[in-house]
Amino acid sequence: MEFQFATLADFLAMGGHGSYVWASYAVTIAALLALAIYPALRRRQLRRELLRQQRIERRRQVKRTEIAEPA
Amino acid sequence: MEVFLAWQWFHRLGSPRWFYQKTGAWLPWLALASAVLLATGAVWGLGFAPEDAKQGNSYRIIYIHVPAAFLALAGYYIMAVGGAIGLIWKMKLSFAVMRAAAPIGAVLTFIALFTGALWGKPTWGTYWVWDARITSMLILLFLYIGVIALGRAFAREQVADKACALLALVGTVNIPIIYKSVDWWFTLHQPATIRLTKASSIDPSMFYPLLTMIAGFYCFYAWTLIAHTRVLLLQREWRTQWVREALVEEK
Amino acid sequence: MSMLDAPTGRRVAPGFGVLFKTELLLALRHRADIANPLLFFVTVLALLPLGVGPEPALLAKMASGMIWVMALLATLLSQESLFRGDFENGSLEQMALSPQPLYFAVLAKSMVHWMVTGLPLALLSPLLGLMLNLPAAGYLCLFFSLLLGSASLSLVGAVGAALTVALSRPGLLLALIVMPLYVPVLIFGTGAVQAAIDGYGYSAQLAVLAAYLAAAAALAPLAAAGAIRISTET
Numbered sequence: 001m002e003f004q005f006a007t008l009a010d011f012l013a014m015g016g017h018g019s020y021v022w023a024s025y026a027v028t029i030a031a032l033l034a035l036a037i038y039p040a041l042r043r044r045q046l047r048r049e050l051l052r053q054q055r056i057e058r059r060r061q062v063k064r065t066e067i068a069e070p071a
Numbered sequence: 072m073e074v075f076l077a078w079q080w081f082h083r084l085g086s087p088r089w090f091y092q093k094t095g096a097w098l099p100w101l102a103l104a105s106a107v108l109l110a111t112g113a114v115w116g117l118g119f120a121p122e123d124a125k126q127g128n129s130y131r132i133i134y135i136h137v138p139a140a141f142l143a144l145a146g147y148y149i150m151a152v153g154g155a156i157g158l159i160w161k162m163k164l165s166f167a168v169m170r171a172a173a174p175i176g177a178v179l180t181f182i183a184l185f186t187g188a189l190w191g192k193p194t195w196g197t198y199w200v201w202d203a204r205i206t207s208m209l210i211l212l213f214l215y216i217g218v219i220a221l222g223r224a225f226a227r228e229q230v231a232d233k234a235c236a237l238l239a240l241v242g243t244v245n246i247p248i249i250y251k252s253v254d255w256w257f258t259l260h261q262p263a264t265i266r267l268t269k270a271s272s273i274d275p276s277m278f279y280p281l282l283t284m285i286a287g288f289y290c291f292y293a294w295t296l297i298a299h300t301r302v303l304l305l306q307r308e309w310r311t312q313w314v315r316e317a318l319v320e321e322k
Numbered sequence: 323m324s325m326l327d328a329p330t331g332r333r334v335a336p337g338f339g340v341l342f343k344t345e346l347l348l349a350l351r352h353r354a355d356i357a358n359p360l361l362f363f364v365t366v367l368a369l370l371p372l373g374v375g376p377e378p379a380l381l382a383k384m385a386s387g388m389i390w391v392m393a394l395l396a397t398l399l400s401q402e403s404l405f406r407g408d409f410e411n412g413s414l415e416q417m418a419l420s421p422q423p424l425y426f427a428v429l430a431k432s433m434v435h436w437m438v439t440g441l442p443l444a445l446l447s448p449l450l451g452l453m454l455n456l457p458a459a460g461y462l463c464l465f466f467s468l469l470l471g472s473a474s475l476s477l478v479g480a481v482g483a484a485l486t487v488a489l490s491r492p493g494l495l496l497a498l499i500v501m502p503l504y505v506p507v508l509i510f511g512t513g514a515v516q517a518a519i520d521g522y523g524y525s526a527q528l529a530v531l532a533a534y535l536a537a538a539a540a541l542a543p544l545a546a547a548g549a550i551r552i553s554t555e556t
Contacts, residue, residue: 001119001276011118017129017193024132024186025113028139031178032109032291036102039298046305047318054319210502217499224489233552234485238499241481241545245503248534252506259513 085162087304088313094297101294108287115280123277129193132186134281138288140183140204143211144246146176146292150218151243154236164300166232167307169239170222171299175292177215184208203257207250214242228307337422338430345434355403356438359396363443366392367450378455385454386464386515393443393468394475394504398497400439401479404431405487405550414487415554424547432480432543433473440472456519463518463528470531471511477535477542478503484549506534 005011014021116134123130153169156162187205188198199205218235225231273281308314349356370388371381408414417427447464450456456464482500486492514527 003118004120004122005118014128014131015122017127020129020189020193021117021131024135024189025117027185028135028182031182035175035178035295036291036298039295039302042302043305043318046302046309050315050318210505213498213502217502220495220498221485224486224492224495230488230552230555233555234549237481237545237549237552238485241503244541245506248506249502252509256509256513259516 085160085164087164087167087308088311090164091301091304091313091317094301098294098298101290101297105287105290105294108283108290112280112284112287115283120277120280121274126194129190132190134284136183136186136190137281138285139179139186140208141285142288142292143176143180143183143208146172146179147211147214147239147246148243149296150176151236151239154232154239157232158236158240163307164304166236167303168296168300169236170232171303172296173215173218173222173235175295175299177212177219179292180208180212180215184212201257203254206257207253210249210253211246214246218242337420338426341427342430342433345431346437349434349438355400356442359400359439360442360446362399363392363396363446364450366395367454370454382455382457385451385456386460386519387512388454389447389450389456389464390468390471390508390512390515393440393447393472394501394508396443397439397472397475397479398500398504400435401476401483401500402486402493402496404435404480404483406483409487409553414550418551418554424550425543428480428484428543428546428550429539432476432546435480436473436476440468440476443472444468459521460515460519463524464515466528467511467514467524467531470528470535471507474507474531474535474538475504477538478507480546481542481549484546484553486553487550488553507531510534 012018012022112134117131120131120134122128150169150172153165153172157165157169184205187208191200191202191205192198218238221238222231222235225234305314305318367388370384374380374384405414408417418424444465447468448461451461451464479496479500482496482503485499486496489495510527510530514524514531517524517527
């Protein structure tokens with residue numbers, strides 16, 4: 001088994017079909033990456049939402065205790 | 072006893088929490104396996120596999136086209152089986168798998184269509200040919216989009232899950248009929264100028280990279296399906312304590 | 323003994339007869355609902371020559387396909403209201419709760435739907451064939467293929483209608499989920515007419531359409547019944 005192309009330019013040209021081959025691979029990689037990244041992004045979004053909720057709740061609790069025992 | 076144990080396992084698997092905690096450890100390995108397999112297969116297919124005698128180098132698109140088409144179809148069945156299990160055993164996890172499988176399958180179908188069109192241009196001289204397999208793929212894309220759109224239309228997730236499951240099952244019954252009819256339609260209308268290479272015996276030097284890519288796509292599919300399911304579970308079980316812990320603790 | 327009195331296992335299709343008669347009566351009273359899909363069918367086909375030009379040869383080539391596609395759309399248009407009224411006034415829920423199997427209720431409604439859309443479409447088809455210059459050999463086949471195929475369309479469409487009945491504006495969504503399932507009927511329907519025009523036998527295609535109808539009659543009402551139960555869940 002050996003590399004089929006003599007030069008890098010040959011490899012990129014793919015015997016004149018380079019644009020089709022490389023466009024196919026590029027679009028596929030982009031689509032697969034989008035699929036791979038989505039869960040992480042969504043997870044971060046959920047995490048931020050949760051932290052925000054918890055902050056609001058904590059602030060409310062602090063206020064409540066302040067009202068209950070005025071300094 | 073063994074049957075009992077199997078059932079216990081089955082029910083535990085149905086619990087979103089158990090699934091989330093169990094699969095967390097698998098993800099890096101699946102990601103690694105798919106990255107290695109896909110990279111190896113792509114380099115092998117693009118650079119080291121011999122040139123095709125008839126089609127030249129454009130045939131190298133096969134290494135993504137065929138695995139994507141494989142999984143696009145298999146993904147529909149996975150989605151339908153997930154829906155069926157959800158309907159029969161009222162399993163939340165199974166519905167989540169089904170809902171996660173729909174967009175993944177749609178993207179893979181799109182990849183198969185797109186690469187097919189780009190392959191068609193140098194091979195047949197045109198981007199779009201109403202070839203039997205391409206047409207079937209297009210209809211498969213419509214089936215996926217139907218499931219996604221139906222799921223989004225309902226306000227209540229429980230109803231959406233069941234409706235999607237039913238539609239996926241109806242689609243599963245119809246897919247073989249659609250494929251057969253499109254095939255028949257194509258043989259009827261096949262223009263003389265387009266000669267498709269019959270599924271001839273493929274040389275091992277071309278076949279092994281293809282096999283690697285198929286394995287890579289399977290690993291990638293498993294990985295994204297689990298990852299999408301996990302994040303969907305986090306969203307759905309939002310109110311529970313374990314989700315809060317999972318979200319705050321990790322990272 | 324009236325049919326309503328004995329919902330026992332003795333009858334093959336409990337509740338079917340009564341429901342069929344009621345539905346047919348209701349459908350026949352709403353004449354506009356019957357006329358609209360047919361008018362749509364005729365209007366769009368009358369627009370076709372305006373779009374592609376009046377050359378008889380071109381129209382003849384397109385006639386069978388266009389008539390079939392329009393039949394698909396006309397069926398789909400009327401499909402949306404199949405369960406709508408019953409859902410809104412609560413009788414769909416009653417049907418789901420009643421001891422009679424929902425299967426026969428759906429079958430009865432689909433059959434009535436076919437009688438007021440598919441059947442008139444098939445009866446109208448020779449007229450449209452005439453307008454679109456359909457070759458003479460195709461008429462009989464067009465009629466029979468539409469007769470058989472539209473029944474399948476009504477049954478398969480019922481599943482989509484049942485799935486989307488709880489949504490406020492299901493029109494386009496219904497089309498989206500049902501259209502791919504219509505593909506085999508379209509292919510074999512037009513295939514039969516084309517074979518007839520070309521002078522070949524077309525009984526094989528009609529047999530496939532009949533087989534599809536048989537399968538649809540057995541399975542589609544089951545799926546639609548399941549979909550009704552999902553849609554009426556509170």
